[in-house]
Amino acid sequence: MVRVNRPPVDTPPDVTPKDPLGIHYRDREKSITLESLTEQIERQREARRRERPDGYSVTSQAETEVHTETELLTMNIGPHHPATHGVLRLLTTLEGEVVKSAAPLIGYVHTGIEKNCEDKSYWKVIPLIERMDYVSYYFNALGYCMSVEKLLDEEVPERAQWLRVIHLEMCRIHSHMVWLGTSALDLGAISMFWYCFRERDNILDLFEMSSGQRMHTRFIQIGGVADDIPLGFADKLRAWVKQMPGRVDQFADLLDKNEIFLQRMKNIGAVSEERLLELGVTGPLLRATGNPWDLRKAAPYSSYDKFDFKIPVGTVGDNYDRYKVRLMEIYESCKIIEQALDGLPEGPWITDNRKVALPPRHELATSMEALIHHFKLVTEGIRVPEGEVYVPIESPRGELGCFVRSDGSSKPARVHMREPSFVNLQSLSDMVNDTYLADMIATLAMLDPILGGIDR
Amino acid sequence: MSHSVALQLATVGFEVSVWAQVIVSFLIFFVVFNMIPMVLLVERKVLGRFQGRYGPNRVGPFGMFQPLVDIAKLASKEDFIPRNASKMIFIIAPVISLFTAIATIAILPFGNTVEDGLFGANYTLYGIDVSIGVLYAFAFGAIAFYGLMLGGWASGSKYSFLGAMRSAAQLISYELAAGLSLVGVIMMSGTLSMTEIVNKQDGTWFIIPQFVGFLVFLVAAFAETNRAPFDLVEADAELVAGYQTEYGGIRFAAFMLAEYMNMIVLSGIGVTMFLGGWHGPGPDWLGPIWVLVKIFILLLFFMWIRATLPRLRYDQLMSFGWKILIPLATINLMVTAVLVVYA
Numbered sequence: 001m002v003r004v005n006r007p008p009v010d011t012p013p014d015v016t017p018k019d020p021l022g023i024h025y026r027d028r029e030k031s032i033t034l035e036s037l038t039e040q041i042e043r044q045r046e047a048r049r050r051e052r053p054d055g056y057s058v059t060s061q062a063e064t065e066v067h068t069e070t071e072l073l074t075m076n077i078g079p080h081h082p083a084t085h086g087v088l089r090l091l092t093t094l095e096g097e098v099v100k101s102a103a104p105l106i107g108y109v110h111t112g113i114e115k116n117c118e119d120k121s122y123w124k125v126i127p128l129i130e131r132m133d134y135v136s137y138y139f140n141a142l143g144y145c146m147s148v149e150k151l152l153d154e155e156v157p158e159r160a161q162w163l164r165v166i167h168l169e170m171c172r173i174h175s176h177m178v179w180l181g182t183s184a185l186d187l188g189a190i191s192m193f194w195y196c197f198r199e200r201d202n203i204l205d206l207f208e209m210s211s212g213q214r215m216h217t218r219f220i221q222i223g224g225v226a227d228d229i230p231l232g233f234a235d236k237l238r239a240w241v242k243q244m245p246g247r248v249d250q251f252a253d254l255l256d257k258n259e260i261f262l263q264r265m266k267n268i269g270a271v272s273e274e275r276l277l278e279l280g281v282t283g284p285l286l287r288a289t290g291n292p293w294d295l296r297k298a299a300p301y302s303s304y305d306k307f308d309f310k311i312p313v314g315t316v317g318d319n320y321d322r323y324k325v326r327l328m329e330i331y332e333s334c335k336i337i338e339q340a341l342d343g344l345p346e347g348p349w350i351t352d353n354r355k356v357a358l359p360p361r362h363e364l365a366t367s368m369e370a371l372i373h374h375f376k377l378v379t380e381g382i383r384v385p386e387g388e389v390y391v392p393i394e395s396p397r398g399e400l401g402c403f404v405r406s407d408g409s410s411k412p413a414r415v416h417m418r419e420p421s422f423v424n425l426q427s428l429s430d431m432v433n434d435t436y437l438a439d440m441i442a443t444l445a446m447l448d449p450i451l452g453g454i455d456r
Numbered sequence: 457m458s459h460s461v462a463l464q465l466a467t468v469g470f471e472v473s474v475w476a477q478v479i480v481s482f483l484i485f486f487v488v489f490n491m492i493p494m495v496l497l498v499e500r501k502v503l504g505r506f507q508g509r510y511g512p513n514r515v516g517p518f519g520m521f522q523p524l525v526d527i528a529k530l531a532s533k534e535d536f537i538p539r540n541a542s543k544m545i546f547i548i549a550p551v552i553s554l555f556t557a558i559a560t561i562a563i564l565p566f567g568n569t570v571e572d573g574l575f576g577a578n579y580t581l582y583g584i585d586v587s588i589g590v591l592y593a594f595a596f597g598a599i600a601f602y603g604l605m606l607g608g609w610a611s612g613s614k615y616s617f618l619g620a621m622r623s624a625a626q627l628i629s630y631e632l633a634a635g636l637s638l639v640g641v642i643m644m645s646g647t648l649s650m651t652e653i654v655n656k657q658d659g660t661w662f663i664i665p666q667f668v669g670f671l672v673f674l675v676a677a678f679a680e681t682n683r684a685p686f687d688l689v690e691a692d693a694e695l696v697a698g699y700q701t702e703y704g705g706i707r708f709a710a711f712m713l714a715e716y717m718n719m720i721v722l723s724g725i726g727v728t729m730f731l732g733g734w735h736g737p738g739p740d741w742l743g744p745i746w747v748l749v750k751i752f753i754l755l756l757f758f759m760w761i762r763a764t765l766p767r768l769r770y771d772q773l774m775s776f777g778w779k780i781l782i783p784l785a786t787i788n789l790m791v792t793a794v795l796v797v798y799a
Contacts, residue, residue, distance in 0.1 A: 075614045082696060097618070097770050188684060188767025194507035254764075260685055261766050437618075438769045441694050 072100060079108045083186050083441045086451030090428075092440065099440050102429050106422075110455040117415035121381025122148055123222060125415060130216045132417060133453030135178050138164075138171035139395040141220040143402035144415065146301065147391045148222050151384050151406050154356055159347045160224035161303040166237070166340045167210070167219055168302075169333040173244065174203040175396035176326050180251065183323070183445035187264055192254065199247055202240055209233050222382065223357045224350030234341055241337045248330050255323075265320035269431040269443035273317065279430070280423045283398025284325045285447065289317030295394035302393075306343075307336050319439075322446040329396075356382055381410035388414075397421050397448055421453040472569075476579040481562075484583060487748075488561050492716045493523035498752075499759050506763035533705035538612055541702065545610035550703065550710035553603030556596040557717035563592050564724040565651045567734045567743040581734075581744060582651065589648030590638055593725055594631060597680060600718065601627040604682075607711070608699030619698025622688050622770060626679055629777030630686075634676035636785035640669040640792040641729045654733030661732035668788040670730045672781050674757075677722040679777070681715060683758055685765040688773055723754035 078089040087108035093101045113132055117125045129144045130137040142164060149156060156164075181196030204214040210229050211217035219226050255261045273289040286293055294311045296304040312328035314321025350357045354373040363370035388405035398420030405414040424447055431447075432440040497512065497520065504511025512519035537543055567581030586592045601623055608620025642648060644665065645656040653662075663670045679686040688698075695701070700711050727733060727750040734743030736750075768776065 073614060073617075083694065094618075184766070188687070189765065190503075190684075191507045191763045194509060198508055255766075258766065260768055260772075263772055264766060264769060436769055436771060438688075438694050438767075 083444065085182060085445070085449060088425075088444075088449060088451050088454075090440075090444075092437075094437060097437050099432050099435055099437055102432050102440060104425050104428055106425070106451070106454050108455065109451050113456050114415055114417065117412055119411065121410045122384060122412060123377070123381055125412065126221070127216060127218050129415070129417070130218065131452065132456050133395070133397070133400075133419065133421065133450045134215070135450050136171055136175045136396050136400075137216050138168050138220060139393060139400050140402075140417070141218070142168060142302070143391060143393050143395075143400050143417070144404070145220050145222050146393065147389045147402045147404040148382070148384060148412075150389045150391060151387055151404060152222070152356060152382070154223050154351055154353060156224055156302075157348045157351060158303065158345045159228075160349045160351075162340050162344050163225050163229060163349060164220055164302050165304065165307070166229075166337055166344075167207075167217075167225075169336045169340075170203050170206060170237075172333050172396045173330050174200055176330050177203070179326065179396075179445075179448045183442075183448075184255065186441050186445040187261065189255065189258075189261070192251065195247075195251065195254075199244070206233070206237055206240065209236065221350060221357065223353060224348070226350075228349045234344075237337065238341055241334050241341075244334050245331055248327060252327060262320070264438075264442055265323060265446075266318060267316070268319045268435060268439045269446065270316050270318040271427060271430050275430060276317070276427060279427045281398065281427050283395070283420050283424065284322055284329065285317075285398065285424055285427070287311065288314035288321035288325045290315055295392055295399060299392070301391075307339050309333075309336050309339075319442055319446045326396075326448075383408070383410050384412075392418070395420055397450070397453075398424060417453075417456060419453040419456065421449045421451075425449050425454060472579055480579050480581065481583050484564075484566060484581075485558070485561060488564075488717070488720060489558075491720055491748075491751075492713055493527070495716050495720065495755055496523045496526070498755075499762075502756065502759045503763055506760070527709055530704075530709040531706050535706070536704050538702050540612035542610040542612070545606045546702075547707075549603050549607030549610060550707045550714070551603075552606065553600055553714035554710045554717070556600040556603065557714040557721060560593050560596045560721045561717075561724075563589070563650055564721065564747075565654055565728060565733055566747045568651065568655070568740075580651075585649055585651050587648065589650050589653070590642070590725060590729065591648065593721065594635055597718075598627065598631060600714070603711075603714065604699045607703065611699070611702035613702050615695045615697070615701045616699050619695045619701070622695075623682070623699060625770075625774060626682075626686065626688065626777075629774055630676045630679035630781070633672055633777055633781035633785050634680060636782065636789055637669040637672035637676060638725075638729055639785075639789050640666045643789075643792050643796050650728050650733075654728055654735070657732040657735060661730060661735070663730040663732075666730060666788070666792070668784060669792075670726070672785045672788065673726060673730070675781060677726060678758070678761065679773070681718045681722055681758075683719065684762040685767050686773060687767060688770055719755060719758060720751060723751045723758075726754055727751055 073094045075092050075094055076089060077083070077092055079087040089105040089108065091103045091105055092099055111131075113128055116128060120128065125144060126141050129140050132140050177196045177200040181193040181200070184190075184192030184196070207217050207219075208214045210233055211219040211226060213219075271289075273286070273291050276286050276289060277291075282293065290313050292311045292313050295301070296309075297311055309332045312325045312332065314325050354370070355377075358377055359367070359370040359373055364374055384406040386406055386408040388403065390401055390403045392399050392401040394400070399418065400420055401418035403414070403416040403418070404412050407413040428444065428447060431443045435443070500522070501511040501519070512522035515521040515525050537546055562583030563586060565582040565585070569580045588595075604623040605620045608616040608618075608623065611617075641653060641662045644662065645653045647653060647656075656662075678684075682688075688694075700708055703711060724747070727747055731750050731754075734747050736742060736746035738746075
């Protein structure tokens with residue numbers, strides 16, 4: 001570490017030490033050594049002074065004061081780091097082990113999905129948009145399909161709505177399982193990861209049964225769902241949904257009765273409800289503060305008003321509440337699935353509007369009209385009337401809004417997602433300032449960001 | 457006589473045969489060193505079972521050769537030194553860690569002195585019986601942290617640096633607690649010699665009168681070996697791999713070997729001080745086997761805890777060490793002192 005001394009000059013250049021946190025992050029991230037920031041600032045000024053046009057040169061032996069009052073360590077956590085749940089980069093400034101500032105830098109998995117959507121006909125957008133938030137793909141697809149249905153003014157058959165609800169809630173549990181496993185791993189409870197992924201795999205088996213795919217199933221279509229559930233699916237799902245609450249009890253036993261876990265979670269990273277609302281934070285993070293805002297209740301869609309379920313809320317909004325709210329949501333999701341299985345209405349699973357949905361296969365052999373519809377839908381796609389809509393739904397991470405603008409052609413003019421991960425992430429620095437480094441990792445885990453959704 | 461001069465430190469009542477003692481020393485090193493791949497494999501197998509999976513089962517029968525191929529892989533990797541590392545210290549650090557870990561094996565007693573044993577030789581079933589006993593282990597344990605600290609500091613990486621800082625803090629807090637927890641045993645047996653302590657446990661093992669001491673020692677041992685839930689030094693979620701972030705290849709292997717060696721050695725000290733060393737049912741020649749079995753039981757406990765508990769936070773680790781363990785060990789020490797004097 002080189003200590004550079006300031007020369008005794010009559011007219012000192014701008015050498016008043018600034019607050020290191022006031023420096024722009026692009027300058028702060030240049031720190032690749034362990035020097036304190038004050039020293040780096042001094043060194044940069046020194047270098048500038050050497051280049052003064054008046055030819056004044058500096059002797060490094062000159063006796064001056066050295067600023068040692070602030071020793072901060074700037075550290076890049078990520079984009080490649082085991083705890084950032086994807087390629088998130090956190091520019092953190094540490095004082096010892098305490099986080100003084102944390103700035104999330106994103107964009108490492110930007111794939112241009114929104115722009116690509118404009119190049120595809122409406123029904124080809126679905127598989128693309130499912131890959132945004134790759135843990136809650138059913139929700140992405142539903143948000144988009146509901147927007148297009150609204151533009152088309154298309155009624156979705158009731159059975160399709162209930163099938164959607166079943167799969168959405170399964171996907172919610174799936175998402176929470178991934179969250180719980182990876183979060184516990186971040187806290188050092190390694191076994192939890194495998195327990196959660198075992199449950200997740202059971203859900204993926206069910207997805208595979210109903211749609212043929214484990215992830216990115218493309219099950220939800222414009223106007224309904226891709227196919228009816230196969231024979232035996234309901235029984236298998238019922239068996240799974242019966243044992244799931246017991247499994248969650250086991251997880252809660254392992255974590256909630258562990259003093260280390262409680263000490264790591266309670267009273268960490270709490271942010272007030274007002275501040276979260278200012279930042280636009282939704283989902284479990286907001287509900288952990290006691291605000292029961294859930295779009296399934298607040299603005300029911302897809303027959304959610306026909307189910308009996310509760311919205312779990314927390315009290316103070318710390319990490320423990322966030323954890324508990326998500327865990328309780330799993331129980332509620334199980335209840336919804338059971339009710340949906342019990343009362344699943346008979347009927348078509350996709351709209352019979354031939355301008356929107358493909359005709360059944362057998363009709364193609366007998367009906368000329370069906371063949372024409374099939375040909376038009378496959379080659380050109382759905383023509384959607386002009387207009388723009390915004391449809392919000394409740395994803396596992398909060399309000400997932402889909403904005404679609406149509407110019408009357410068969411391709412959307414603009415598709416935009418209001419990703420809850422993206423909005424929620426901006427509350428991170430409010431949560432982690434002046435906590436320990438390990439708490440920041442725990443808080444980030446409880447934030448549950450999915451980088452595929454953030455960058456899109 | 458001339459050939460017993462080298463073994464002045466050994467307080468045995470007879471003249472040992474140097475050739476036999478050399479063979480025994482090599483044998484002890486061989487056995488303990490070869491326990492490491494076994495422990496590595498067993499840990500991965502046991503962890504796998506805890507987590508509902510199989511663990512390694514591809515290389516050889518039951519995945520038995522997995523540690524061998526792991527080490528072969530690490531040995532064949534590029535010898536990489538980061539650009540802004542202090543090269544000399546970066547190279548020396550794993551050597552320090554490994555050296556101190558191996559040096560401590562010398563005082564682990566696997567059995568008593570054997571007079572007129574195999575081939576009519578006199579020998580002792582331990583390396584040396586130093587008069588400072590367990591202090592020897594703690595001295596080397598303290599030096600071992602230089603390996604971690606220098607390694608972390610010399611890497612020139614911030615993760616390593618933070619890991620090294622944590623290891624320094626952990627050393628100060630938990631060496632004290634571990635030391636204090638053993639003083640009770642030392643007072644009860646009235647000697648520092650490891651073999652004498654084991655001999656004193658002929659009737660009751662010290663785990664019964666010194667149960668609190670055993671608990672404190674066990675917790676401190678977790679911290680000393682950087683094992684979960686005290687694995688902050690290499691907390692993968694926060695510090696990637698802590699002090700060993702920049703290490704790769706055979707240097708990384710050296711750190712890993714040192715870590716597992718330390719686990720074995722600390723389990724060995726626990727066995728010696730609390731669990732009756734070589735005492736156990738059966739004939740006398742079973743003694744070394746009993747020591748190994750007890751060490752393995754403690755190691756399994758290490759693995760069980762790793763599969764179950766989350767990690768503590770840095771400040772929680774500190775306050776746990778200073779506010780709970782050290783007072784507990786001190787109270788245990790004082791109660792033992794009173795009992796030893798008046799009972």
